[in-house]
Amino acid sequence: xxxxxxxxxxxxxxxxxxxxxxxxxxxxxxxxxxxxxxxxxxxxxxxxxxxxxxxxxxxxxxxxxxxxxxxxxxxxxxxxxxxxxxxxxxxxxxxxxxxxxxxxxxxxxxxxxxxxxxxxxxxxxxxxxxxxxxxxxxxxxxxxxxxxxxxxxxxxxxxxxxxxxxxxxxxxxxxxxxxxxxxxxxxxxxxxxxxxxxxxxxxxxxxxxxxxxxxxxxxxxxxxxxxxxxxxxxxxxxxxxxxxxxxxxxxxxxxxxxxxxxxxxxxxxxxxxxxxxxxxxxxxxxxxxxxxxxxxxxxxxxxxxxxxxxxxxxxxxxxxxxxxxxxxxxxxxxxxxxxxxxxxxxxxxxxxxxxxxxxxxxxxxxxxxxxxxxxxxxxxxxxxxxxxxxxxxxxxxxxxxxxxxxxxxxxxxxxxxxxxxxxxxxxxxxxxxxxxxxxxxxxxxxxxxxxxxxxxxxxxxxxxxxxxxxxxxxxxxxxxxxxxxxxxxxxxxx
Amino acid sequence: xxxxxxxxxxxxxxxxxxxxxxxxxxxxxxxxxxxxxxxxxxxxxxxxxxxxxx
Numbered sequence: 001x002x003x004x005x006x007x008x009x010x011x012x013x014x015x016x017x018x019x020x021x022x023x024x025x026x027x028x029x030x031x032x033x034x035x036x037x038x039x040x041x042x043x044x045x046x047x048x049x050x051x052x053x054x055x056x057x058x059x060x061x062x063x064x065x066x067x068x069x070x071x072x073x074x075x076x077x078x079x080x081x082x083x084x085x086x087x088x089x090x091x092x093x094x095x096x097x098x099x100x101x102x103x104x105x106x107x108x109x110x111x112x113x114x115x116x117x118x119x120x121x122x123x124x125x126x127x128x129x130x131x132x133x134x135x136x137x138x139x140x141x142x143x144x145x146x147x148x149x150x151x152x153x154x155x156x157x158x159x160x161x162x163x164x165x166x167x168x169x170x171x172x173x174x175x176x177x178x179x180x181x182x183x184x185x186x187x188x189x190x191x192x193x194x195x196x197x198x199x200x201x202x203x204x205x206x207x208x209x210x211x212x213x214x215x216x217x218x219x220x221x222x223x224x225x226x227x228x229x230x231x232x233x234x235x236x237x238x239x240x241x242x243x244x245x246x247x248x249x250x251x252x253x254x255x256x257x258x259x260x261x262x263x264x265x266x267x268x269x270x271x272x273x274x275x276x277x278x279x280x281x282x283x284x285x286x287x288x289x290x291x292x293x294x295x296x297x298x299x300x301x302x303x304x305x306x307x308x309x310x311x312x313x314x315x316x317x318x319x320x321x322x323x324x325x326x327x328x329x330x331x332x333x334x335x336x337x338x339x340x341x342x343x344x345x346x347x348x349x350x351x352x353x354x355x356x357x358x359x360x361x362x363x364x365x366x367x368x369x370x371x372x373x374x375x376x377x378x379x380x381x382x383x384x385x386x387x388x389x390x391x392x393x394x395x396x397x398x399x400x401x402x403x404x405x406x407x408x409x410x411x412x413x414x415x416x417x418x419x420x421x422x423x424x425x426x427x428x429x430x431x432x433x434x435x436x437x438x439x440x441x442x443x444x445x446x447x448x449x450x451x452x453x454x455x456x457x458x459x460x461x462x463x464x465x466x467x468x469x470x471x472x473x474x475x476x477x478x479x480x481x482x483x484x485x486x487x488x489x490x491x492x493x494x
Numbered sequence: 495x496x497x498x499x500x501x502x503x504x505x506x507x508x509x510x511x512x513x514x515x516x517x518x519x520x521x522x523x524x525x526x527x528x529x530x531x532x533x534x535x536x537x538x539x540x541x542x543x544x545x546x547x548x
Contacts, residue, residue, distance in 0.1 A: 075542075075545065082538075082542075085535055085538055085539075086535065088531060088534075088535065089528055089531035089532050089534075089535060090528075091531075092524070092527040092528050092530075092531050093504070093505055093506050093524055093527075093528055094506065096502070096504060097504060097506055097507060100504070205548055209548075217546050218546070219542070219543065219546050259502065260523075263527055267527070267531055271531075271534055271538075274538055278541075278545075407506060407507060408506065408507070408509045408510060472507065475507045476503070476504070476507060478500060478502045481498065
């Protein structure tokens with residue numbers, strides 16, 4: 001499916017890579033402390049927050065995955081990403097909770113709420129997740145871009161990796177967020193660029209309907225299919241239970257200057273992504289109309305095939321730059337957030353807080369590079385992008401239940417949290433091993449986690465009062481009224 | 495000292511005490527934005543159904 005790139009395509013690609021890296025390096029001049037590296041000084045406005053949430057949460061492997069699913073099952077392939085549609089309104093309620101905690105990472109929250117050992121276990125798990133997600137994003141994009149421009153996959157991956165590592169290491173979250181602003185436009189462009197050309201070729205929506213069988217336009221897959229109503233409902237519940245402990249959430253949702261900026265950024269940045277998902281789905285359905293007969297295991301190649309077959313030369317360079325933009329915006333943010341977890345929640349507690357801030361900033365930069373390197377290694381062993389998405393949605397609620405209960409019920413204890421996490425993980429894997437579907441295993445697992453944290457907490461000692469004051473006292477004081485923050489609470493991890 | 499009632503109290507944090515604390519003015523920002531976001535979800539679903547039947 002390699003395209004014939006013209007000099008104009010190459011200028012666009014080179015201009016994008018050079019321009020983004022230069023912009024990231026330019027804005028990195030003001031990064032002098034570890035907090036400005038991790039949180040951008042909590043000074044972002046609404047536009048940057050929307051772009052940051054769109055850019056961090058969107059990568060081209062999702063477009064490739066949804067287009068591939070739509071190629072196979074039709075319109076209902078959209079649910080692989082639209083499972084998050086029903087969780088999006090809750091972001092409006094959750095954003096001020098994160099912002100009011102006034103912490104750098106979610107592991108900081110766990111350290112105060114459930115103790116240091118739970119926090120370190122969470123941090124280690126999340127650093128692995130960051131590396132895994134970077135690996136998935138880089139691999140998915142490199143595969144598609146390499147096929148389009150006819151270069152070896154490793155050259156594409158290395159070029160992208162060097163570019164975002166350069167500005168991410170120098171500028172932290174500030175560089176990631178500012179470059180996200182530019183990359184956000186390219187993500188929207190990527191989502192819809194193919195659609196008009198495909199519609200013209202297939203004869204409009206009427207032509208597409210004529211070319212595809214009726215089940216391609218079903219709202220859900222037929223019962224028992226991979227996207228039945230029950231499976232979608234369980235993915236929604238699991239998604240909501242797990243979204244709060246996605247390790248980058250503290251940075252991308254709590255770095256706004258005001259609570260309203262955080263609410264608008266998280267909620268509406270994700271609504272923009274839901275719009276983009278429509279474009280990915282239509283691209284997959286257009287591909288099914290125009291290039292039928294591609295094998296199931298090759299379905300994730302249809303996005304690249306649509307690009308090379310439908311776009312005129314000149315626009316292919318723009319599409320390639322957009323594909324690169326999605327992976328760079330995501331990975332630069334993950335790199336910074338992973339460094340925050342390592343530096344603040346593993347390195348600082350072990351080495352001690354007596355070192356200078358400059359020392360921790362240096363450690364943050366070194367660990368950024370190390371986590372990205374780990375991502376490259378993990379990415380080379382990954383299978384299907386969609387399978388990986390479903391797996392992590394199922395796994396995060398093991399910890400997510402403890403977070404939800406921890407912000408609602410002061411009586412929840414660290415022993416209850418451990419019991420919930422271990423119990424729900426055990427039930428999930430045992431039921432999977434016994435042959436249950438992912439959806440039923442998730443339901444049993446979440447109910448077990450919820451039951452265990454309540455039951456065990458009632459029979460174990462309450463958490464120290466000063467820890468509860470640091471969590472609940474802070475969550476009740478809006479940003480801007482800091483003079484009302486409770487005194488005497490622990491500051492550990494804050 | 496209690497925070498001023500600016501309509502910004504958190505529905506999630508107060509969830510277990512809502513039967514005692516609830517009033518529109520206390521949770522105004524949460525409620526307006528949450529309902530607005532659900533209106534957006536409804537608009538997406540209507541568009542999706544339109545695509546499916548067109």
